[in-house]
Amino acid sequence: MKINDFKTFVVGNPPPHFGGRYWIFLKLTTDSGIVGFGEAYSVPFHPHVVEHMIGDVCERYVIGSDPFKIERLWRRVYGSGFTLRPDISIMGILSAIEMACWDIIGKELNKPIYELLGGQVHEKLRAYSYLYPEKQDKLCVYSDAETAAKRAAEYVKMGFTAVKFDPVGPYSAFDPRQLSLETLDHTEKFVKAVREAVGSKCDLLIGTHGQMTTSSAIRLAKRLEKFDPLWFEEPVPPENAAEMARVARQTSIPIATGERLATKYEFARLLAEQAASILQFALGRVGGILEAKKIAGMAEAHYAQIAPHLYCGPIECAANIQIDTCSPNFLIQESIQTCGGFHAEILKEPIRWENGYIIPPNKPGLGVELNEEVAVSNPYTGKELHLEMLDIPVN
Incomplete structure (x- = not known):
């Protein structure tokens, strides 16, 4: 079996854009007609530039290759251009290619990917979501504590047993920063309001984005420990693991991180x-x-757990589900609300979400199929990137 064709889709995610402004999908086709799908996450260039980058890599390394030879293909792409390091641009492209190859392998063998990586461990997967605004919200769910608390209570009624939110405020290219006393007070009151709204029925996930210096993160953690969050996410930028470790040593709140990292080497x-x-x-x-x-x-050997990140499209979500299902140390899976809306529309059959849990599919490969007609009819025409930081310091 050989891969003989590829196609990319740059899809505009319609308002309210939950999961990002756009998604980049890759379709690989073999000489036997089997199709596999992958998704590249947030490569820091305009998506139509990324489309050309994917094409270049596919033409150099993928066309004519055997999709079963994952390790060989991975090393060739990882080392392209004399890199051999966790460059997130090439890794985003490689991730989409590798994902699509596994989809092909599963379909060829008529097995879900998780059955090829140790077999099913979990019958259902605990899920969480960010608190997202509704049209009827009069104030901002991201900055108004009462609105966030109200939304959190509604999520609990939907079946969620964990919710995530960032109470610290905007993130900037000039971070990390020392939070002001006013911001510390606001954040503490914000978390208190959400905890009181959900009681002990729901875990709180503090979803910060590396805004704080080490000392500032420790100050905040001391204030938040009494609300017993399940985790404190990326309290400092991910570039300095030693400083993040200093935060971990100073708080009882578990530290979570990884969305901006790539490869086994950084983890x-x-x-x-x-x-x-x-x-x-x-x-x-x-x-x-x-x-x-x-x-x-590696995490299992350190008694660490996995909670895969998701702020993109449903193909990556489907790949997450495959890893979650076969990993004994799976903790919880990020979801974009209940995997509905455009996330469901762009698939031929939506991901199953039931009362706070994602149900792993038993279909071969990734278990989902991209609806190409929907993808083509929703092209991205904007100029902004998937995610962008403020380009001025936050005072």
Whole structure:
């Protein structure tokens, strides 16, 4: 079997854009007609530039290759241009390619991917969501504590047993920063309001984005410990594992991180430094499905757990589900609300979400199929990137 064709889709995610402004999908086709899908997460260039980058890599390394030879293809792409390091641009592209190859392998063998990576461990997967605004919200769910508390209570009624939110405020290219007393007070009151709204029925996930210096993160953690969050996410930027480890040593709140990291090498550093006990790799960036399985195995040896990141499209979500299902140390899966809306529309059959849990599919490969007609009819025409930081310091 050989891969003989590829096609990319740059899809505009309609308002309210939950999951990002756009998604980049890859379709690989073999000489026997089997099709596999993958997704690249947040490569930091305009998506139509990324489309050309994917084409270049596919033409150099993928066309004519055997999709079963994952390790060989992975090393060739990882080392392209004399890199051999966790560059997130090439890793996003490689992740989409690798994901699509696994989809092909599963379809050829008529097995879900999780059955090829150790077999099913979990019958259902606990899920959480960010608190997203509704049209009827009069105030901002991201900054108004009462609105956030109200939404959190509604999520609990839907079946969620965990919700995530960032109470610290905007993130900037000039972070990390020392939070003001006013911001510390606001954040503490914000978390208190949400905890009182959900009681002990729901875990709170503090979803910060590396805004704080080490000392500031420790100050905030001391205030939040009494609300017993399940985790404190990326309290400092991910570039310095030693400083994140300093935060971890100073708080009882588990540290979670990983969405901006790639490959087993960066996650090995996290574990060696004891910087985090919950790993949040993004399947469309980390290096793909097998790379994530290797990281999950390393984490298991350190009694760390995995909680894959998701702020993109449903193909990456489907890949996350495959890893979650076969990993004994799976903790919880990020979901975009209940996997509905455009996330469901762009698939031929939606991902199953039931009362706070995702149900793993038993279909071969990723278990989902991209609706290409919907993808083509929703092209991205904007100029902004998937995610953008403020370009001025936050005072």
